[in-house]
Amino acid sequence: MSNNLIVERERGLVELERRIAELREATAGQPLDMSSEIGALEAKYQQILRELFGRLSPWEKVHMARHPDRPTSLDYISRFDRFDELHGDRHFRDDPSIVGGLAVLKGRKLMVLGQQRGRDTKENLRRNFGMPAPEGYRKSTRLARLASRFHLPIVTFVDTKGADPGITSEEHAQSEAIAVCLQAFTTAAVPIVATIVGEGGSGGALALAIADYTMMLEHSTYSVASPEGCAAILWSDAGKAEEAASRLKLTAHDLHRFGIVDEILPEPLGGAHRDASEVVTRTLDTIDTVLARLTALTPETLLEQRYRKYRRLGEWQAEGLEAARTAP
Amino acid sequence: MPRPDWLPVRRSKETPAADAAMWSKCPKCGEVLYRRDLAANLFVCTRCRYHFRMHAQDRIESLVDGDFEELGQEVLPRDPLGWSDRRTYPAKLKADRERSGISESVVCGFAAIAGHRVGLAVMDFHFRGGTMGEVTGERITLLFEEARRRRVPVIVFTASGGARMEEGMLALMQLAKTTAAVARFMADGNFYLVVLTDPTSGGVSASFAFQADIIVAESKAMIGFAGRRVIEQTIRQRLPDQFQTAEFLLEKGAIDMVVDRRSLKETLTHLLEYCGP
Numbered sequence: 001m002s003n004n005l006i007v008e009r010e011r012g013l014v015e016l017e018r019r020i021a022e023l024r025e026a027t028a029g030q031p032l033d034m035s036s037e038i039g040a041l042e043a044k045y046q047q048i049l050r051e052l053f054g055r056l057s058p059w060e061k062v063h064m065a066r067h068p069d070r071p072t073s074l075d076y077i078s079r080f081d082r083f084d085e086l087h088g089d090r091h092f093r094d095d096p097s098i099v100g101g102l103a104v105l106k107g108r109k110l111m112v113l114g115q116q117r118g119r120d121t122k123e124n125l126r127r128n129f130g131m132p133a134p135e136g137y138r139k140s141t142r143l144a145r146l147a148s149r150f151h152l153p154i155v156t157f158v159d160t161k162g163a164d165p166g167i168t169s170e171e172h173a174q175s176e177a178i179a180v181c182l183q184a185f186t187t188a189a190v191p192i193v194a195t196i197v198g199e200g201g202s203g204g205a206l207a208l209a210i211a212d213y214t215m216m217l218e219h220s221t222y223s224v225a226s227p228e229g230c231a232a233i234l235w236s237d238a239g240k241a242e243e244a245a246s247r248l249k250l251t252a253h254d255l256h257r258f259g260i261v262d263e264i265l266p267e268p269l270g271g272a273h274r275d276a277s278e279v280v281t282r283t284l285d286t287i288d289t290v291l292a293r294l295t296a297l298t299p300e301t302l303l304e305q306r307y308r309k310y311r312r313l314g315e316w317q318a319e320g321l322e323a324a325r326t327a328p
Numbered sequence: 329m330p331r332p333d334w335l336p337v338r339r340s341k342e343t344p345a346a347d348a349a350m351w352s353k354c355p356k357c358g359e360v361l362y363r364r365d366l367a368a369n370l371f372v373c374t375r376c377r378y379h380f381r382m383h384a385q386d387r388i389e390s391l392v393d394g395d396f397e398e399l400g401q402e403v404l405p406r407d408p409l410g411w412s413d414r415r416t417y418p419a420k421l422k423a424d425r426e427r428s429g430i431s432e433s434v435v436c437g438f439a440a441i442a443g444h445r446v447g448l449a450v451m452d453f454h455f456r457g458g459t460m461g462e463v464t465g466e467r468i469t470l471l472f473e474e475a476r477r478r479r480v481p482v483i484v485f486t487a488s489g490g491a492r493m494e495e496g497m498l499a500l501m502q503l504a505k506t507t508a509a510v511a512r513f514m515a516d517g518n519f520y521l522v523v524l525t526d527p528t529s530g531g532v533s534a535s536f537a538f539q540a541d542i543i544v545a546e547s548k549a550m551i552g553f554a555g556r557r558v559i560e561q562t563i564r565q566r567l568p569d570q571f572q573t574a575e576f577l578l579e580k581g582a583i584d585m586v587v588d589r590r591s592l593k594e595t596l597t598h599l600l601e602y603c604g605p
Contacts, residue, residue: 163534163553163554165553165554165558165559165562166554166559166562166563167559167563167567167571169553169554170552170553170554170559170571170572171580172580173538173577173580173581173582174534174552174553174554175529175533175534175537175538175551175552175553175582176538176582178534178535178553179507179533179534179535179536179537179538179539180538180539182503182504182507182534182535182539183507183510183511183539186504186507186508186511187511187515202491202500202531203491203500203503203530203531203534203535203553206500206503206504207534210504210507222497223496223497223500224491224492224493224495224496224497224499224500224531225491225493229558230493233493234413234414234493234494235413235414240413244413247409247411247412247413247496248409248493248496248497249409249496249497250496250497255497258408258497258498260497260498260501306508307508307512310501310504310505310508311469311505311508311509313462313498313501313502313504313505314408314461314462314463314465314466314495314498314501314502314505315466
């Protein structure tokens with residue numbers, strides 16, 4: 001039993017997938033023509049896929065974003081032309097739940113950063129389930145400043161449940177680490193493109209998501225709090241997580257409507273992991289296109305536009321603002 | 329005089345309310361304090377020095393020389409997500425407005441402290457647990473923008489449970505917005521001072537609360553990123569009482585100093601003399 005709703009649902013498909021593969025194998029190189037049988041099975045398979053995944057609710061998307069096979073930051077980064085990982089916060093240690101370093105994407109030199117979760121238990125323990133400690137944010141701050149000094153654009157991949165909520169993280173001032181990281185991204189005088197590829201969990205995600213252009217995979221989520229946490233606090237009932245998920249407006253479409261996300265990257269039916277290679281290719285192509293546009297801007301224009309982008313979120317109506325400014 | 333235990337509480341609705349207005353019980357030592365004495369002592373328990381959570385109005389009165397020129401009071405909350413849990417969001421806002429006497433979780437404006445002109449933002453835990461929504465972020469941003477124009481220092485008193493869930497991602501985005509305004513303000517060489525008060529956590533602690541030039545905390549204030557309960561659930565142990573107190577943060581090197589509220593104004597005045605315009 002998996003506690004992931006999508007994984008559970010996929011179990012029913014495994015048998016059908018196996019039969020199609022077997023039939024293919026059996027008929028390969030045989031004079032026997034089974035193509036119509038295979039075709040029928042495949043049509044049925046597609047139909048079931050549409051039924052299962054054609055319209056995902058916010059709660060289903062929460063599970064899709066957490067799917068163990070979903071492409072992680074390193075799946076994207078490993079497809080860059082080059083990646084020279086840089087380590088450590090220069091104070092205490094290297095945090096493997098954030099990877100970062102110098103990289104080349106389609107001939108363009110840049111800085112890349114991303115939260116990294118593990119695929120299996122062992123890697124998840126090493127990477128703390130993708131929940132960064134203060135050291136991870138301090139490394140990010142350092143690399144963002146480095147990028148800014150050498151005019152390298154910054155590309156980030158966001159995928160975290162949130163910042164680590166542990167004793168050591170508190171002792172090492174998690175709040176300060178995130179606050180300063182936010183500042184570093186706000187003031188970096190180079191183009192920043194952020195893509196939310198999995199879960200975008202609250203402030204711990206935002207620390208790597210302040211950008212000139214923010215993209216989100218279709219079934220990723222980005223939320224002020226986890227649906228479980230929100231339900232526990234506002235309903236005093238963690239069982240209300242599904243309802244919280246729909247109320248929080250955490251889907252790519254909702255956030256695009258609010259102007260928080262600039263572009264939605266479509267996913268294949270059934271989620272990004274069903275055709276990871278294609279999803280990575282298209283994401284990197286889009287990042288490249290956006291960077292080509294942003295690198296043409298002067299640092300002053302870039303910083304002014306970035307300021308405006310966040311300034312207008314929750315901005316009071318013009319008359320309210322004027323009244324506030326001209327108040328005696 | 330405190331009501332003796334044996335005296336049955338009268339059923340009248342006014343009596344407890346009137347009592348509550350006159351008397352306050354210290355949540356730490358249980359001492360019952362006459363409200364006027366408590367106010368005169370800056371809401372610090374006369375017996376155990378517990379620092380009560382202050383209302384924004386009381387805080388401002390305790391600090392400023394004369395007039396307080398409020399900024400952004402016409403910026404008022406809406407209901408961007410059409411939120412409802414056990415109550416609707418507008419109903420919660422209304423109840424908090426009536427209970428606290430303020431219209432949002434922060435009061436901003438300009439005033440003088442011992443002759444120093446400053447921009448002041450005072451968060452109030454009595455309104456939605458001091459959570460940061462669109463209006464909180466907008467008012468704080470307006471304050472930093474206006475203080476930058478006037479070239480005066482800003483002092484922010486934090487008290488917050490974090491970003492406000494009822495406003496979803498629009499609340500989280502206020503971390504980004506305020507951060508950007510603080511960065512511009514500081515880049516021009518202006519002085520930014522924070523006083524962390526009980527409690528300061530979540531999105532507020534992870535943004536403007538920890539971006540200041542100097543960070544002061546009130547004695548025994550609870551300050552942290554993750555809430556105590558969240559950590560306890562994660563590690564499945566009870567945390568020591570000292571954990572996440574102002575004194576703990578001082579020892580760990582996260583803040584500049586811990587101050588007793590009764591000497592806070594004097595401390596702020598000195599700091600303004602060092603780093604003010």
